[in-house]
Amino acid sequence: MQHAGAARFAYNWALADRIERFKRNEGKAKFTSAIEQHKLLNSLKVAQFPWMYEVSKCAPQEALRDCERAYRNFWRGRKQGQDIGFPKFKKKGQHDSFRLTGSVHVAEHGVVLPRIGRIRTKEGTEKFRGRILSATVSRETDRWFCSLTVEVERAKPLTVVGEAVGIDLGIKIFAVLSNGEHFESPKPLKRKMKKLKRLSRQVSRKKKGSRNRKKANLCVTRLNRSIRNIRKDFLHKASTSVAKSHGIVCIEDLAVKNMVQNHHLAQSISDAGWAEFRRMLAYKCSWYGSELRVIDRFAPSSKTCSVCGEVNHSLALADRTWVCENCGTLHDRDDNASLNILSLGLGTGSHRPEPHPTKIGCNACGDPLTKRRSKKQEASSPVFLHEVVCNE
Numbered sequence: 105m106q107h108a109g110a111a112r113f114a115y116n117w118a119l120a121d122r123i124e125r126f127k128r129n130e131g132k133a134k135f136t137s138a139i140e141q142h143k144l145l146n147s148l149k150v151a152q153f154p155w156m157y158e159v160s161k162c163a164p165q166e167a168l169r170d171c172e173r174a175y176r177n178f179w180r181g182r183k184q185g186q187d188i189g190f191p192k193f194k195k196k197g198q199h200d201s202f203r204l205t206g207s208v209h210v211a212e213h214g215v216v217l218p219r220i221g222r223i224r225t226k227e228g229t230e231k232f233r234g235r236i237l238s239a240t241v242s243r244e245t246d247r248w249f250c251s252l253t254v255e256v257e258r259a260k261p262l263t264v265v266g267e268a269v270g271i272d273l274g275i276k277i278f279a280v281l282s283n284g285e286h287f288e289s290p291k292p293l294k295r296k297m298k299k300l301k302r303l304s305r306q307v308s309r310k311k312k313g314s315r316n317r318k319k320a321n322l323c324v325t326r327l328n329r330s331i332r333n334i335r336k337d338f339l340h341k342a343s344t345s346v347a348k349s350h351g352i353v354c355i356e357d358l359a360v361k362n363m364v365q366n367h368h369l370a371q372s373i374s375d376a377g378w379a380e381f382r383r384m385l386a387y388k389c390s391w392y393g394s395e396l397r398v399i400d401r402f403a404p405s406s407k408t409c410s411v412c413g414e415v416n417h418s419l420a421l422a423d424r425t426w427v428c429e430n431c432g433t434l435h436d437r438d439d440n441a442s443l444n445i446l447s448l449g450l451g452t453g454s455h456r457p458e459p460h461p462t463k464i465g466c467n468a469c470g471d472p473l474t475k476r477r478s479k480k481q482e483a484s485s486p487v488f489l490h491e492v493v494c495n496e
């Protein structure tokens with residue numbers, strides 16, 4: 105589309121202009137504003153870029169703003185020691201998009217944009233409400249998407265009545281809740297890996313620049329899109345269900361970025377979408393009126409016994425179950441972690457549920473506990489001593 109081209113052109117022009125200014129100032133970062141650039145571009149438009157009159161003036165204008173944001177982010181990042189990349193020049197066909205402000209309307213089964221007119225949408229628009237601030241049109245290879253930024257007033261949520269819950273995110277099972285609920289991830293990438301590899305191979309066999317290569321590439325993009333959609337759908341459902349039914353939600357602050365660097369786990373973790381889940385949970389909790397508590401990521405949630413608080417330092421990543429050396433409780437790794445996350449979030453230290461008789465056994469001989477101690481015994485010495493319990 106012409107608009108995307110104009111937006112890309114304006115962005116690249118603005119970035120080049122900024123780099124040029126930077127050089128002229130002998131390496132000192134001197135900022136120009138998007139508004140200033142817009143005036144300059146407008147004055148050049150008549151003589152140099154008359155074709156720009158054919159598109160809505162919003163598209164290049166918003167592109168200049170984007171460029172400004174990217175440029176400022178880069179310098180702010182440098183100041184604060186964050187690693188934010190320098191804005192890149194945009195290429196045709198890669199993330200083609202543009203944003204329009206002004207008179208954007210929603211029509212029946214379509215959206216009306218300035219200068220472009222009505223475009224049909226696949227999705228129905230009956231349920232639409234809110235004040236439209238802007239419309240972003242973007243292309244994903246073979247499809248165009250239009251997303252609207254909308255201002256909606258949300259009724260202040262009533263506080264969710266429901267038990268507090270701790271969540272442990274894992275690879276095998278996506279999320280284990282301290283109340284025993286499990287969310288199984290569809291693992292779309294893992295399931296479709298074979299197909300994806302086959303299709304990618306087909307692409308590399310086709311001649312570069314050929315029409316067949318383009319066609320094969322389209323198949324890969326479509327598959328990737330379907331993988332992404334399956335993942336997103338699952339994450340939305342899981343996060344909504346958690347946020348809607350629990351008063352307090354406790355979750356671990358996982359350094360996903362650091363974990364992805366672990367090569368063996370990287371793909372599974374990215375496939376699971378933990379970071380996206382956390383992000384969704386944060387805003388949905390505030391929508392539905394529940395509280396999200398994030399636990400320090402260095403807390404040893406998997407290694408601590410949720411019954412007595414003993415820390416098992418020898419626990420390996422592959423151990424799915426383990427027996428506490430101190431109290432003899434058999435733990436499922438994820439269930440135990442979710443209980444610990446809950447108690448850390450509530451600030452109650454070690455979470456102590458009613459011990460389940462089948463889960464308790466002697467740690468020396470493995471003999472299951474036949475006699476449960478009385479409440480009084482329990483209170484006098486909260487720790488099971490194996491001499492007391494073992495009948496052998």
Ligand SMILES: [Zn+2]
Nearest residue numbers: 409412428431
């Ligand atoms: Zn224990």
